[in-house]
Amino acid sequence: MKIMIELEEALELVLSRIRPVETERISITDAYKRVLAIDVTSQIAMPPFDRSPLDGYAYLATEGDPKPLRLNVVSEIPAGTFPERVIALGEAAKIFTGAPIPPGANCVVRMEDTEQVGDEVTILHPVLPGSNIIHRGEEIKEGDLLLKQGFFLTPPGIGLLAAVGMDQVTVYRRPRVGLLSTGSELMDVGQPLRPAKIYNSNSYTLRGILQEAGCEVFVIPIVSDQIVETIEVLKRLADTDMVIATGGASVGDYDIMRHALAQFGCEMLFWKLNLKPGTPVSVGLKEKQFFFSLSGNPAAAMVTFELLVRPALRKLAGRTTAEDGHFLVKMASGFGKTGKQRRFLRAQAVFKNGEIWADLAPAQGSGILRSMIGSHLLVDVPANHGPVEPGELLMAGRIPGCSC
Numbered sequence: 001m002k003i004m005i006e007l008e009e010a011l012e013l014v015l016s017r018i019r020p021v022e023t024e025r026i027s028i029t030d031a032y033k034r035v036l037a038i039d040v041t042s043q044i045a046m047p048p049f050d051r052s053p054l055d056g057y058a059y060l061a062t063e064g065d066p067k068p069l070r071l072n073v074v075s076e077i078p079a080g081t082f083p084e085r086v087i088a089l090g091e092a093a094k095i096f097t098g099a100p101i102p103p104g105a106n107c108v109v110r111m112e113d114t115e116q117v118g119d120e121v122t123i124l125h126p127v128l129p130g131s132n133i134i135h136r137g138e139e140i141k142e143g144d145l146l147l148k149q150g151f152f153l154t155p156p157g158i159g160l161l162a163a164v165g166m167d168q169v170t171v172y173r174r175p176r177v178g179l180l181s182t183g184s185e186l187m188d189v190g191q192p193l194r195p196a197k198i199y200n201s202n203s204y205t206l207r208g209i210l211q212e213a214g215c216e217v218f219v220i221p222i223v224s225d226q227i228v229e230t231i232e233v234l235k236r237l238a239d240t241d242m243v244i245a246t247g248g249a250s251v252g253d254y255d256i257m258r259h260a261l262a263q264f265g266c267e268m269l270f271w272k273l274n275l276k277p278g279t280p281v282s283v284g285l286k287e288k289q290f291f292f293s294l295s296g297n298p299a300a301a302m303v304t305f306e307l308l309v310r311p312a313l314r315k316l317a318g319r320t321t322a323e324d325g326h327f328l329v330k331m332a333s334g335f336g337k338t339g340k341q342r343r344f345l346r347a348q349a350v351f352k353n354g355e356i357w358a359d360l361a362p363a364q365g366s367g368i369l370r371s372m373i374g375s376h377l378l379v380d381v382p383a384n385h386g387p388v389e390p391g392e393l394l395m396a397g398r399i400p401g402c403s404c
């Protein structure tokens with residue numbers, strides 16, 4: 001097993017082994033936050049017919065129309081009706097927004113620029129041929145590729161499927177993720193805190209992150225620092241695609257996670273990432289099931305989730321759309337405690353003078369969960385970097401869905 005590797009190597013080791021989950025066909029009503037497993041092409045044009053963008057009159061305009069222009073109103077076309085009557089020169093159809101342009105007509109003039117008396121309409125400001133017509137297929141042509149395989153279905157994506165009449169769609173099934181928190185010091189919420197104990201927060205934080213990412217989450221209540229008990233729990237999560245454990249990741253006598261994973265039969269990919277916070281991560285693989293053992297420290301667990309587990313989860317879920325990438329930020333505050341290891345600092349993004357400034361959370365300890373509240377960014381401070389100075393430029397990445 002490799003020990004103390006760089007984040008990029010860890011990502012390569014993990015991502016090269018992950019395959020997307022199977023696919024299923026579902027109603028678009030259930031498609032929110034699901035991932036497309038096929039390219040979607042449109043069977044129809046959108047709009048399906050030439051239509052009016054206005055309430056007004058459709059007629060056959062010529063370049064030399066007199067002003068004002070008088071026309072006989074020969075038909076009325078509300079939206080949803082199919083116009084049979086051909087409009088000849090000198091005639092008009094009263095038309096409403098969204099209704100099909102009648103045959104013969106080549107323009108629409110808006111209601112406000114007309115006066116109708118009986119069956120005659122006066123066009124006060126005649127328009128040129130071709131004016132105010134939304135053409136068939138203007139948005140979507142028949143056979144257009146609408147959405148690509150791997151697209152994460154957000155509301156406009158689902159709306160687009162509906163717009164072209166699709167009621168069912170093929171998606172990857174939701175990733176099933178098991179969560180377990182190990183630590184004999186942990187207690188669940190809802191009971192008075194006992195001496196030397198703390199409440200388990202990691203299960204709740206990670207459950208939320210995973211739900212937001214569209215996963216099915218199976219939470220195992222607190223597991224003690226015992227290898228046998230941990231292996232029993234891992235067996236109960238056999239039906240999941242990925243297990244994320246927090247706690248018991250480091251070097252202490254009770255830090256049993258990587259030993260439990262190995263005894264459970266995992267191929268151990270590595271132990272320890274060369275970064276802070278959250279150094280003692282390990283990753284195991286058993287057949288197709290991935291196991292991530294993260295630090296028990298709440299902020300460290302969230303940071304390493306973002307850096308390593310989230311990209312893995314995206315691939316497992318079948319997502320191919322581009323990740324946010326990294327960008328330069330200007331430091332609004334400094335940070336003195338740097339060292340040999342690369343460090344990720346939590347910061348709020350502040351937009352000022354067309355630049356993104358990173359305002360560091362006041363406390364950066366790996367146990368300080370509150371540092372994630374209001375933090376939008378992880379600022380990447382390279383290894384052996386001296387103290388971070390205000391005004392300095394550093395690379396950063398976004399924390400998706402975090403507190404904003």
Ligand SMILES: Nc1nc2c(c(=O)[nH]1)N[C@H]1C(S)=C(S)[C@@H](COP(=O)(O)OP(=O)(O)OC[C@H]3O[C@@H](n4cnc5c(N)ncnc54)[C@H](O)[C@@H]3O)O[C@H]1N2
Nearest residue numbers: 181183200201202247248249250251255278279295296297
């Ligand atoms: N001798 C050494 N000690 C430690 C090292 C080291 O290299 N040598 N590494 C330190 C680093 S870095 C980290 S990070 C932590 C990682 O510890 P573990 O992953 O083994 O986590 P625990 O010891 O179980 O817990 C750490 C901390 O977090 C609290 N915790 C745990 N689970 C939860 C939870 N579900 N909800 C809320 N809080 C939780 C736990 O009580 C501890 O306070 O190790 C260092 N030690």
Ligand code: MOO
Nearest residue numbers: 277278279300366
């Ligand atoms: O790697 Mo740990 O989370 O810094 O204390």
